[in-house]
Amino acid sequence: MDCPGGSDRSSVRLERTPDGRRFVAAREVDAPADRCWDLLVDTTHWPAWGPSVRAVDCDQRVIENGTTGRVRTVGGIWLPFEVTSCRERRWTWRVARIPATGHRVRAGPPTTIEFEIPLVAAPYVVVCLKALQELAVLSTGDTARE
Numbered sequence: 001m002d003c004p005g006g007s008d009r010s011s012v013r014l015e016r017t018p019d020g021r022r023f024v025a026a027r028e029v030d031a032p033a034d035r036c037w038d039l040l041v042d043t044t045h046w047p048a049w050g051p052s053v054r055a056v057d058c059d060q061r062v063i064e065n066g067t068t069g070r071v072r073t074v075g076g077i078w079l080p081f082e083v084t085s086c087r088e089r090r091w092t093w094r095v096a097r098i099p100a101t102g103h104r105v106r107a108g109p110p111t112t113i114e115f116e117i118p119l120v121a122a123p124y125v126v127v128c129l130k131a132l133q134e135l136a137v138l139s140t141g142d143t144a145r146e
């Protein structure tokens with residue numbers, strides 16, 4: 001389904017993922033898959049594209065399976081995180097011990113960046129669509145905002 005207020009390059013669907021049924025917010029981008037993946041796994045970039053992330057405290061700049069740290073949220077609250085899987089251009093995490101979004105990149109053309117959102121967190125789809133918009137800008141170097 002296309003997204004109200006989203007670009008024609010964004011969509012949301014229900015899908016069975018390795019972590020069960022989830023909403024998947026997706027966006028096609030005109031950028032190499034490697035560039036998109038680098039933005040997703042480099043913790044220094046998370047505040048630039050993640051609307052709910054204001055800062056990251058982590059000993060590793062580039063995440064891998066088992067990486068731990070904490071993120072400061074919009075409300076200024078620091079929450080612990082742990083990356084629970086990271087391979088084949090897909091990573092998942094737990095935030096405050098709660099299963100959170102999955103992140104993945106599919107090579108194209110076009111390249112597609114996707115977020116997997118647990119069904120109980122359905123309203124978070126809106127935040128993920130904004131994050132996809134920011135990632136599209138960052139991955140292409142296009143400074144024109146939609």
